[in-house]
Amino acid sequence: MQMCLLRAVGWSSAAVLGVLAVAIFLLVLHPAKDAALFTRSKYGLVFDAGSTHTALYIYRWPADKENGTGIVSQVEACTVSGPGISSYADNPAGAGASLKPCLDKAMKIIPAEQQRETPTYLGATAGMRLLREQNSTKAEQVFAEVAKAISKYPVDFRGAQILTGNEEGSFGWITVNYLLETLVKYSFAEKWEHPRDTEVLGALDLGGASTQITFQPGVPIEDKNTSVFFRLYGTNYLLYTHSYLCYGQTQALKRLLAALHQDSPSHQQILHPCYPKGYQENVSMADLYNSPCVHAPSTPKPAQVLTVMGTGDPTVCTTSIQKLFNFSCGANRTCGFDGVYQPPVRGQFFAFSGLYHNLHFLNLTGGQSLSLVNVTIRQFCTSSWEKVQKEFPTMNRTHLRDACAGSFYTLTLLLQGYKFNHTTWLNIHFVRQVANIDVGWTLGYMLNLTNMIPSETPQMVIELQRSNWIAATVLLAIMLILIFCLLTVICCQKNSGYESL
Template identity: 75%
Template sequence: MLRAVAWSSAAVLGVLVVALFLLLLTLAKDAALPARNKYGLVFDAGSTHSSLYIYCWPGGKENGTGVVSQLEVCRVEGPGISSYADNPAGAGASLKPCLDKAMEIVPAEQQQETPTYLGATAGMRLLREQNSTKAEQVLAEVAKAIGQYPVDFRGARILTGNEEGSFGWVTVNYLLETLLKFSFTGTWIHPPAEDVVGALDLGGASAQITFLPGTTISDSSTRALLRLYGTNYSIYTHSYLCYGQKQALKMLMASLHQGNSSSPHISHPCYPRGYQENITVAELYDSPCVQAPSTPSPAESLSVTGAGEPAACSAAIKELFNFSCGANESCGFNGVYQPPLQGEFFAFSGLYHSLHVLNLTGGQPLSLVNATVRQLCNSSWQKVQKQFPSMSSSQLRDACAASSYTLALLLHGYRFDSKTWPHIHFVQQAGNTDVGWTLGYMLNLTNMIPSEAPQTVVGLQRSNWIAATVLLAVMLILILCLLTAMCCHRGSSGYERL
């Protein structure tokens, strides 16, 4: 009877051991296989061009700060989609080569679950002001083109200026891990509020400034309330439409023309000496940002020559701004409320590119930046062509105007000075990811930034392995004890028979 019980117990324990062993194998297999990456696509439909950003992140990991990475960025050939107002189908067709490229990168079995967005910025905001019907037709055509691909398309829309600024701020701070970070002890920690940085963005048609002020924001139209990782942020943000680089330089040219509208000749103080070009009045006044003369002659040709005068260039650019604060005790420009600057700032897009061509994005002091820009603006056309042989003619022509405008916007528009200038960091990327509004936009719309910090980490932990190992050892000991008892019983029975 004892022998039967022993063998029965051993059999049960054996089955349990085998089951536990198979379970451990399954868990080990699951732990060894990496979780399948997830993907997201975002079109940045800017005023001068469009780009497709391809992001990925670990699918089996609780979302934390900095887990999203940029796989690829595809620049769309041709101008921005707002330029296709009279050919909406062309706007959709222009996106297809980049979508084809994305389909080569995203695994075929995951494409239908890949969230895809298109966000249009100031160029489309201007087109909507000019002709809302044409703006809607362009959006419809780009949506139609994207909808032909096997992705989870979630719409194409025009962002507000404050959204653009806020999403850019989220992107920068997400990548810098100033909102939340995972400590080496395995816990989530909230960095202090003073660690968050401001965001300065300059596009072709608008400019955005966003930061966390040290005071209450008195103008609600410039306040954005965000709850990120369980923390509330009341940030200041404002977008200046028409003060993007392309539109600002167009306003500058129009101002120079209207200063002597009776003459078909424009002497441009920001263009290099010796540079010449012809433009038409229609080209000059083709934007709602530029007020046309009362009696324009669209076909009239204007002769533009470069004068290369740094002081006159700076003065002409300052005329584009109204630096009077009016009723506001604190403002940026054009009477728009702006609280005092606070903290560090990351400047990207046009602000970065306009100074990077002059190697001025490495933290150089303001005095050196000013001197380098003055030297450029005092150069001849032949000299800049030799100095920057890889730059296109239009980039060379605008280099002085663009860098001078950047300085005017930052120093006089946003009120930075020699003391706060070192707090501006000019960057194109952070964490190998382009800085801009697209990542923040995707994070927001995919709910990848939770309102509260994750409390647990999913997966097989070290403690689970220890417990399983101890259990296995105990079961093996029990089996050995039973087998020993059986052998002893067998030996005892034999002795008695003798």
């Protein structure tokens, strides 16, 4: 019997060592693989409610973060049909209803089990800023209907808000530098790192109602109202940023038309030097002066209809656009325009949104010299309406009408407004996308918000490893008892057989 027990102990010890070896292999060599099963992606939704249209951007990032900021990528972009939400001032319910098709699309992309924890935001820009100035009650009604529509979906809706001009500019700057990997980069050591000796880029944005400039200046910022501080990926950034309300393209060109009307000898006919020769349309006084950006004449006649005729005169067009700005800065002060402080532009810049579209249609976004850009635009602006329609048959009628004015407005804003020159012009890179991701403020907004989203993975890995070891210990104890008992029974049965012989 004693020999039987010794054999059982030996066999059971061998078996236990084998099981332990397998357990150690699974727990030590494969913990990362097990943890990866629990490392899921997170999603976020951001509505860009601009002055002329709204778009929904769907973002995704890993649950673990890099230096406090998630590595975010764009999954999808959905353009909302119709105008911007500020256009629904007299039909607030329409603003909410317009968002539903894009929300339906997002629900098909985000896994059902993660939808309720998906943070969802709506950021409105200059269009809603103007509506709030015009009629705060109507602005609140639009927001209420938008919130009501989004809240019907199984997402973590965190509110709709109007971004300040500085927020819009600085979030656009974050987007640009994130996409260019000047904030964080995946290194050869297979980890995310802040790149050394890398200059950040400035951001130039032109929307329908406002325009923004943001960059890291080479001198101290004198006006605290134009500075913003960010901490991203463990690094601090102090930026200059300013947003000019009413200097977005739609509002600026409306101001131009109103100025031409008020300077016109005939109060019923407007000769427009930026419209192609031969172009003609009728505009009501009510539509012309329906914006707080446009100063109405002392005795407006809303019912009056004006006839606008294009003259295609690039010289007069440029002069008329320049009159929209005040370029004087005053003594001992550097400024952009309208007396707003701005340090000298420095480094490389990305120009996007309207700045890109205004030059892209003439293939002028490929780094051409300023002289060539000027010549090309002037040639286009002398073309007749009949000729430009033949050259650009698929272009929207309104966009084609405004192409000359938009191009000259871009040059005036960048050169005389923001003080670029023939040399620094070559530092401006006109882009729409980088790595198939749209350039705008929404990605920067999402990146900044990830600082407030807790990281799950480290805790989940600890809990996973702890539970694995507990389960393995219990399992091994049970197996040890069972194997010992089994081998003891077998040994004793054989020993009884030998004794019977």
